[in-house]
Amino acid sequence: MIFLDSAATTPVRREVLEVMWPLLTGDFGNPSSHHELGESAKRSLDAARKSVAASVGCRASDVIFTSGGTESDNLAIKGLALAEPRGRHIVTSAIEHEAVLESVDFLRRVHGFEVTVVPVDHRGLIDLEDVRAALRADTTLCTIMYANNEVGVVQPIAAIAELCREHSVPMHTDAVQAAGWLPLGLAELGVDALSLSGHKLGAPKGIGVLIVRGRRALEPVIHGGGQERGKRSGTENVAGAVGIAHALALAESDRVARAQSAASLRDAFAADVLSRVPEAVLTGPAVPEAVLTGPAAPSTVPQSAHRLPNNASFCFPGTSGESLLLELGRAGIICSAGSACAVGSDEASHVLVALGIDPAIAQTAVRFSLSGDTTAEQLATVAAQIETAYRAVRSLSG
């Protein structure tokens, strides 16, 4: 099997499992219990919080453990927007994850918020002037993702955060896909809130982090026993917290080298695919204008500072993403059809449509996302299999 779906999830790293194991077995206390077992769990939780804070450069008290990226986004958006007395206006982008879009829509439907959706260009990039124009005196929150899960576009988050600061608007970013590949230093990013998910990083599914800096008010979304200083009730997932803290520290320790190596492997892979299947279109940043209307020449695939190092997403006009996925699956290659915008949906991806791609072409999308362990040999095999699968699907569709 060749796994090229790391943007969907990653296996738990052995080192992460090893630090979690004692907390799932002998040292299994509830951190709220006032006995030695509980106090030991509390010490582990505190240490995990400090470790996350050190990885991203914030105070331990800014770290809230959640059940994953979806909950972090929900808590950030509903929690910050509802606690902020400035008004009822939110700014977001057209290519956010559903966890963001649906949370924003909830505020619109149930709490009467006005929403300004900032557009993106054909690469998926936001124009800072559009953000500037969107910010108002009654804007409660600006939420714009760091890196996109489908086409890998990386937004100029520090510059957007600076604009927000100038307008005194709190800024949240969904950094779920960026973690492990891009710098997460909060001082450099300048955001007020940031979401992370464990299972994209070599920690288990069901654990996430929301950072909310400083003393910003946050309305809880989950009510109960007052854990996480009242911001997220529910008995803490101590092993998960220790796991995500360790995974984050490990990912950060070799991030730069891993990102550089993935980017050059990815660029060679993209060039290989485009030379084997000249009809294919690399979607997202570093795409020359020409490929939106015609085939790309392999020499036009430069490295891009605006693209996640591990992402290569294509459309294969004249096929369907799902059929290609099946063909590739038969050859032992695991990747993702970029077209489904949510579980069970066969609508064209809102991300690709926002990039100006024809909805019919958007249905032919396939996303390949590398891990730190992906090799050049694997990618050469995959590129050859893509060509075979493409010819097979094209011949079937006449």
Ligand code: PLP
């Ligand atoms: N945000 C982005 C950008 C994602 O890619 C994902 C998951 O794919 C999420 C949020 C949701 O994270 P989780 O699966 O931990 O709920």
